[in-house]
Amino acid sequence: VCPTGALVPRSEMDEVLTALADPTKTVVAQVAPAVRVGLGECFASPAGDPVMGRMVAALKRLGFDAVYDTTFAADLTVIEEGQEFLTRAAAGEKLPQFTSCCPGWVQFAEQSFPELLPNLSSCRSPQQMFGSLVKEMLPEKQGIARKDLIVVSIMPCTAKKFEARRPEFAVDGSPDVDFVLTTQELARMIDGAGLRFNSLEPESLDMPFGFGTGAGVIFGASGGVTEAVLRFAAEKITGKPLASVDFAEVRGDSGLREATLEVGGKTLRLAIVHGLANARAVAEQVVAGNSEYDLIEVMACPGGCIGGAGQPVPKDLADRKRRTKDLYQCDKTFPLHKAQDNMFVTECYDKFLGDVGGHKAHSLLHTHYQSRRRVSDETLVLLSGDPAQTK
Numbered sequence: 001v002c003p004t005g006a007l008v009p010r011s012e013m014d015e016v017l018t019a020l021a022d023p024t025k026t027v028v029a030q031v032a033p034a035v036r037v038g039l040g041e042c043f044a045s046p047a048g049d050p051v052m053g054r055m056v057a058a059l060k061r062l063g064f065d066a067v068y069d070t071t072f073a074a075d076l077t078v079i080e081e082g083q084e085f086l087t088r089a090a091a092g093e094k095l096p097q098f099t100s101c102c103p104g105w106v107q108f109a110e111q112s113f114p115e116l117l118p119n120l121s122s123c124r125s126p127q128q129m130f131g132s133l134v135k136e137m138l139p140e141k142q143g144i145a146r147k148d149l150i151v152v153s154i155m156p157c158t159a160k161k162f163e164a165r166r167p168e169f170a171v172d173g174s175p176d177v178d179f180v181l182t183t184q185e186l187a188r189m190i191d192g193a194g195l196r197f198n199s200l201e202p203e204s205l206d207m208p209f210g211f212g213t214g215a216g217v218i219f220g221a222s223g224g225v226t227e228a229v230l231r232f233a234a235e236k237i238t239g240k241p242l243a244s245v246d247f248a249e250v251r252g253d254s255g256l257r258e259a260t261l262e263v264g265g266k267t268l269r270l271a272i273v274h275g276l277a278n279a280r281a282v283a284e285q286v287v288a289g290n291s292e293y294d295l296i297e298v299m300a301c302p303g304g305c306i307g308g309a310g311q312p313v314p315k316d317l318a319d320r321k322r323r324t325k326d327l328y329q330c331d332k333t334f335p336l337h338k339a340q341d342n343m344f345v346t347e348c349y350d351k352f353l354g355d356v357g358g359h360k361a362h363s364l365l366h367t368h369y370q371s372r373r374r375v376s377d378e379t380l381v382l383l384s385g386d387p388a389q390t391k
């Protein structure tokens, strides 16, 4: 059950299998950071055991033409959201800035705190940045029609299914992300195809959208978005390379953490929240004018995406901790740790997007929000899957 109450999950496995069997379609996958530390548990690997290489091999055997990493788009998110934060901080406007990469939180804010919507970052989530960018770039690059390119997300999350269906994430009715599978659904497809997951030889991701940095990969854990943005913003503020990329101050298990950092003569006040009860408490503080935070990260699920409703159900808190630890281990073993160092992201701006936060970047990588408080109870039940939320 989705802890965000975001929607009644519907499996799209049949639609994905149909697309994979259609020779006129090019089907690509994007895999979210947290999936790599969750999927292995479905095949009796220890919790948190990263299985990216075997997952790529499995997806290729299922028929995917290319397998990419949502971490690439998380790097893009860091740059766009970090720049947005610096601009707001310089102007002293629309602070605190709330993160917007968790659709469970975005929907909760639209339903319960529409007065805070101007404070949400206008950045799309990494899933949606990936979809819009790839649907713009790949058809031209590969000489195929947009309608024949199918983007399938592998996500730790059921709320991502709702997000992918939002009308603002489509062009002329054609969605940027066609289908969303959860970690558990992918495991069922692998089983259903008779693949022996643990015996597969690892394979590598496809370029260029398969390359991400450690900043993008830690998006999967609570505190990761804040840390990734700090790795970007601190270098922008000081104009100097970071001596260390680790911001241990923002890591931890508590559902509501605070940190105050001095960066280049500026004081940054941060809050990191996971779980919607904690999100409500912080949102109420901001609405009441009792908050001094500059940046607030909100993730709806316990521990962030590593604890998403589409992941294998963790046996205990230790399982969640191991997944988090493994994501930070991935960061350590990745060759690069700052989004601004991702050379494929830089190339993307140089050749396609133009300026960070510029016109094209805005149209493909940003979005807008709407109050859902005034919709009818019936519609709200459909959106939330929870009649209690209509009260």
Ligand code: SF4
Pocket (backbone or CB within 6 Å): 004, 101, 102, 103, 104, 105, 156, 157, 158, 159, 160, 299, 300, 301, 304, 305, 306, 307, 308, 309
């Ligand atoms: Fe989805 Fe992650 Fe948000 Fe949970 S925390 S609802 S898994 S995006």
